[in-house]
Amino acid sequence: MPSARRVGPGLRGRVMLTFAFGAALVSLALAISVFTVSRGYLVDQRERSAERQAGADADLLRSRLDTAGTYPARVLATLDPPVDTVLLLRWQEDWLTSEPGVGLDDLPGELVEAVESGTETTVSVTVRGDPYFAVALPLAGLDDQDAWLVELAPVRELQSTLRVLGIVLVSCGVVATLAAAAVGLWASRRVLRPLDTLAGTAAQIAGGDLVTRLPESHDRDLITLVVSFNTMVDSLQRRIDRERRFFADVSHELRSPLTTLVTSVEVMRRHGGDLPERSRLALGLVTGELDHLCRLLDDLLALARTEAGIEQDSPQPIGLRELLTHTVANSGRDPDLLTVADGAADSVISGRKLALERAFVNLMDNADRHGGGLAAVTVRDAGSAVEVLVDDAGSGVPPEDRERIFERFATRPGARGSATGTGLGLALVRETVVQHGGTVECVDRPAGGARFVVRLPLADLP
C-alpha cells in the first residue's frame, strides 16, 4: 500500500542511475588521463621545437655578429623568425628587440635575473597578455662579448588546441553518460521483466486467485525465487484448503445434531397443548437456548470463514438503498426507519450481498438488544464512500468501550441471560466491513444514544 513515506527512485531508476554514474566516472577518468597525457606530450613537443628554433637562431645570430661586427641591432633585424616569435638580444648591457612593442620591461624578473646570472633556461611566460615559451641562450664563441639571445615562442595555438581537445573530451563524457543511462534503462527493463511477472502474479494471488503460479524458469538467478514463491503459494493454498475442510467438518458435525434438535423441538411445540404445564415451561427454555445455539454456531462459522477469507459468494455491484430496504423489511422492521439522503440514492458498492445483509442485521439487532431499540438507519453520501448510520435510542456507549465492543464475546456485564446476543455480532460486522475495504466505528448520536457508522467505498464504475 502506498504510504505517505517518500518513495525512492525504484529498482529501475537505481539501475539506470548506477549505469549513468559508472559511465560518468569512467568518462571522467578517461578524459582526465587523455588530456593530461596529450597536454604533456604537446607541451613537450612545443618546448623542444622552441629550443631547436632558438638554438638555430642563436647560431645564425652569432655567425652574423662575427662578420658584421658592432651593429647588433641591424643584425637582429636580418633574422627571419617564425610568425609571432619575438627575439631579444642582450648585447653587453643593452637589450635589443626584434619587435618594437616588446621590451625588457615586459619580461618577467626571474628570466632577466637568470640571464644576468648566466643560466640557460626555458620558461613559460606571459607577455602583454599572450602566452609564450621563453628560451634564454648565451651566444658562445663571441670574443669578450657577453651576448644572450632570449627567444619568445608563441604557444597560443597550442592552448587553443588543448581547449578544443578538452571540449571534445567533456562532450564525449556527457554523451557516454547519457548513452549509459539509456542502456541502463533498457537493461533494467529487460532484467526486471521477471520481476514484473512476479509482481503481477503476487497481486493476482493476493486478490484470491490461488491457482496462479509463476512460470517455470531455467534462469539460474531466478530459479530460487520462482521455486520458493511457488512453494509458498502451494502451502498457502494447502492451508486454506485445510481450513475450508475443517470448517466444513465442524459445521457438519455440529449441524447434524442441531437439525434433529430443532426439528424435534418444533414437533413438540406443535403438540405443546398435550404437554403438562411444567413440561411446556421447560420446552420454552429449550427452544430459547436452541435458537441461541443455532445463531451462535452460525455467527461463529461466519466469523471464522470471513477471517480465513473463505467466501460464500463473489462480490457484485450492489445498490445500497435496495440492499438496506430489503434488509430492514426482511428482518421484520418498519420500512420508515430507513432514510436515504439525496446524494446517496444511487450509491453502488461492490460487495457480498449475504455477508453485508448479515452485518447490517447484526447492527440493527444490536441496537434492539443493547441500545434501547433501533431509532434510525440512514444512508448518506461521503465523497468516494457511502456511510450507513445505525442509530439507537439507548444511553450511548462510553468512549472507553467503543473499541472493545467490536471484540468477540465482549457483551456488557450481566448481558447473558437477559439479552440474546451471541457476543459475536459486532465482531462479525467489523470483519465483514473491513473485508469490503470499509470501516465501522461507534460514536455518539447527536440526539442521544449510540450511532454506528459503517463507511464503505463506492464501486469503481466502468
Add this chain to the structure above:
Amino acid sequence: MRHVAAKVLIVEDDDRIRAALRLALEDEGYEVTEAADAETALAGLRRHGAPDLMIVDLMLGEMDGFTCIRQVRYEHDLPIIVVSARDDTHDVVAALEAGADDYVTKPFEIKEITARLRALRRRARAAVVTEPPPEVVLDADPDAPLVLSPGSGTVRRGDDQVHLTLTEFRLLCELATEAGLVLSRSSLLEKVWDRGFFGDERIVDVHIRRLRTKIEKDPADPRIVVTVRGLGYRLDAQR
C-alpha cells in the same frame, strides 16, 4: 377440502434427523417414505414409482447425494431439495448441477423446508386454477420449431418432446410470459423459487445453464435465453 397428501421421499443417512423430519413433515400433512442410502432410494423409486418430492442429503454412504440426484434425473422430473450440513459453496453448485432444484442448509427450521416444498409444487396447483395460456413458439425454425405449451406442461422440438424438470419448465414459462423483457435474477428467484432478494442467485444461473443445454441449438452461444450482463436474463423468441 381434503386434498391428497403429497408423497415425500427423504434420503438421509442420519437416523435421528430422518426420524425427526418424518415427524415434522407428517405433522405438515405429507406422506413420508424414508431411505437411509442412495441405493435403497433408487430401488424404491424403481419398485413404487416416483414420489411427488424428494429431500436428499449430500453426505450419504457408498453413493453420495450428487450421484443419487443424477440417477433420479435420468428418469424423473420431480422437484428435489438438497439438505446439506456443509454450506461449502462448491457443494451447493455441484448439487444444483447434478439436477437439484433448491437447497436448504442444516440446521433448518421445518418452516423453511415446507416453504421450499410448497414453492416447488406451486405450478401443479396454479395450472389447475388458471386458464391455460396459449402455446408459445420459442424458435420458428421450419425444420424443428421449438414450442412451449404451458397448458399441457410440455416443450416440443419438432415432433420430439423436450424433457424439462418441473422447475426448468416453470423458469421457462416465467421468461416466456415476459418475452423480450429482462428479468433480474432476484425476480426469477422470487417467482420460481419463492426466495427473495437474499436468495442464492447461483440457483438461477445453474438452472438457466441446464435449461439451455436442453432447448438451445448451441448452448455455448444461447439465442433463446440470453444473458443481459449485470441485469439478468431475457427470452428472445426466434422468428
